[in-house]
Amino acid sequence: MDFTATLVTGTGFWNPIIWILAFLITFIVAYLIWRSGVSTYQKGTEQVKPYLSGNAEPDKNAVHIRGGNLYWGFTEGLKGYYSRLIPLHTGDLNDYMLWYFGVVIAVFALVVIFL
Amino acid sequence: MSQYAALLLAIPLIAAFAMPLFGLIGKKIRNSWAILTMLATVAAALILVWEVLTQGTIIYAFGAVDPSLTIPFDSGGVPIRILFVIDAMSAFMILTAAIMMFAATLYSISSESEQTGQDGYYALLFLLMAGIFGMVSTGDLFNFFVFLEINSLAGAALAAYRIKGGVAVEGGLKYAFISTVSGLFFLIAVGMLYGQYNSLNIAYIASVIDFTGLSLVAVVLMIVSLAMKSGSVPMHFWTPDTYSSAPSSITALLIVSSMASLYAIFRIAFSLFGLTMxxxxxxxxxxxxxxxxxxxxxxxxxxxxxxxxxxxxxxxxxxxxxxxxxxxxxxxxxxxxxxxxxxxxxxxxxxxxxxxxxxxxxxxxxxxxxxxxxxxxxxxxxxxxxxxxxxxxxxxxxxxxxxxxxxxxxxxxxxxxxxxxxxxxxxxxxxxxxxxxxxxxxxxxxxxxxxxxxxxxxxxxxxxxxxxxxxxxxxxxxxxxxxxxxxFPDLVVNTLVEPAALALIDRSGYITSVMGGI
Structure with missing residues (x-):
């Protein structure tokens, strides 16, 4: 058993051990550069509190950005696509069966045409 | 001859039906029985996979004097018994199912600890696993249908198990319905092949198959039905309903169940029909x-x-x-x-x-x-x-x-x-x-x-x-x-994946492993 062997994919290759070594070296170099900087962080002081231009910190629930707010722009940009796709998911078993029979007929037609 | 192929099915089946009895004794005994069953099944699965990878395809004919005797002397050259054909592809699927069974059962011990009806829960869980192991091991189309049904019914019952104000029941009902419809049309396709070739054995049918119009209808029905069961678009609509309402440990096993259906598509396409279509x-x-x-x-x-x-x-x-x-x-x-x-x-x-x-x-x-x-x-x-x-x-x-x-x-x-x-x-x-x-x-x-x-x-x-x-x-x-x-992807590919892919491609090898055992 060769634990360091390279996975050959026909047109390329992948060796995670070499990748991890390269990642580790990059990480160590980045860490050394970061460590050589000036440390101004002081734990337990005013520094650790959120600064909101002098305003009081809002309620935690008001600060957290909810899942429903993410990718709003993406779905809005593809509104035409989603306005057709989402209504297809009716939750109705009759529709599920119609899709099944539709696919059976379509595949049957394809297989007969390209026999 | 290895008996692990039979144990792979026997252990979860016996454990499932004995579960209510252990449940009567006490919660700790029932949980211990569930863990013991899981460990025994996983051990049998791992040993079986090891045997397949080191010795090649394992054939197990249930009820035969010698389990490797696939064709009885008086059957006219047709394999008629319940037959398991476990090649590298089947072994790969068994390993996948065994790993998931280990994780999901262990997880359930805590996640379900505050719930009622745990005897039925574990009984159905082991029936579900028996169905999956049977689907990926059998060399017989009708037996595949039987295991598909066991798996589907147990899966539907488990998906609906926690009711959740009716939401889980709806998810379970949808799973039961689509599973029944896909199973029904799969069975019709099996009937079409049986009517033509007088056998239900995959290797035997593959050895004599002539791609007729009826075979064409059969292959379409089989592939589309199993594609619906595995959750492929545009027959995927049931998956969010069922997966989201089932207990999470069961959803993890329903994933394996859909993989078993996917396996069947490839087994039918590569080993049963192959280049005849x-x-x-x-x-x-x-x-x-x-x-x-x-x-x-x-x-x-x-x-x-x-x-x-x-x-x-x-x-x-x-x-x-x-x-x-x-x-x-x-x-x-x-x-x-x-x-x-x-x-x-x-x-x-x-x-x-x-x-x-x-x-x-x-x-x-x-x-x-x-x-x-x-x-x-x-x-x-x-x-x-x-x-x-x-x-x-x-x-x-x-x-x-x-x-x-x-x-x-x-x-x-x-x-x-x-x-x-x-x-x-x-x-x-x-x-x-x-x-x-x-x-x-x-x-x-x-x-x-x-x-x-x-x-x-x-x-x-x-x-x-x-x-x-x-x-x-x-x-x-x-x-x-x-x-x-x-x-270590190369190690996994060389040990498990490549033999599985070659087993699928080697249609004649699959046929010989069964038909050569007279």
């Missing part, structure tokens, strides 16, 4: 189903607000990768040059993705279950800040999310790389779609990560703590395997 057309049908599944699955996942529905749509998307990989292999099956150039790698990528997908998707559903277990909601708009209190769960989530998005060095990257590169040679357009889908998958899981784990510690989850140890062990096992499969 137009493999290019059927291969392209599977590829088209795969492309639709990949893209529509991920685009439906992005706007979801329920974490389990989101993950269910990702399941649909991931199935697309496997369909594309093996579809490409099937499409070039008749061209030895293309098969050697990229077809085998595409198949290996698709098969490798089956176990990778089961590991990370199973883990993701267990994580969703852990969050619901502690917070009581799956709504991403209500969750947040759990990274402060559920650090292990968050760590497991990061591993699983990076794996499903195909980020190196996790296991999903290796199998996706094999699919991208081989499919690119076949048709660059498909490879580009697969890569875009991976980016969208990463975006989707960044959303889940932020919604569940990031942000300040919310007051309503102030008392939330990490889940109990058995749940962590179940999730941890899958996380460790994701890392190991990612770190």
């Amino acid at each position: 137009n493999v290019v057309t059927v291969g392209w049908v599977i590829i088209i189903l795969g492309i639709l599944s990949m893209f529509i699955g991920v685009s439906m996942a992005l706007p979801q607000k329920d974490v389990k529905r989101l993950m269910a749509y990702h399941s649909v998307s991931q199935i697309g990768y496997m369909l594309v990989g093996l579809g490409v292999g099937l499409a070039v099956l008749g061209d030895q040059q293309m098969l050697a150039q990229f077809g085998v790698v595409a198949m290996e990528g698709g098969i490798f993705h089956i176990i990778n997908y089961a590991l990370y998707k199973g883990l993701l559903f267990l994580i969703a279950g852990a969050v619901i277990y502690r917070c009581g909601t799956a709504n991403l708009n209500e969750l947040g800040g759990l990274g402060h209190s559920m650090k292990w769960t968050m760590g497991f989530f990061i591993i699983a999310a990076l794996a499903i998005a195909g980020i190196p060095p996790f296991n999903g990257f290796a199998s996706k790389l094999m699919i991208y590169e081989s499919v690119f040679v076949f048709n660059p357009f498909i490879a580009v779609i697969a890569m875009v889908v991976s980016i969208m998958t990463l975006a989707s899981f960044v959303k889940v990560f932020h919604s569940m784990f990031m942000g300040p510690k919310l007051p309503q989850y102030e008392t939330v703590k990490e889940v109990p140890m058995p749940m962590l062990i179940g999730m941890g096992l899958l996380a460790v395997l994701i890392i190991l499969f990612g770190l």
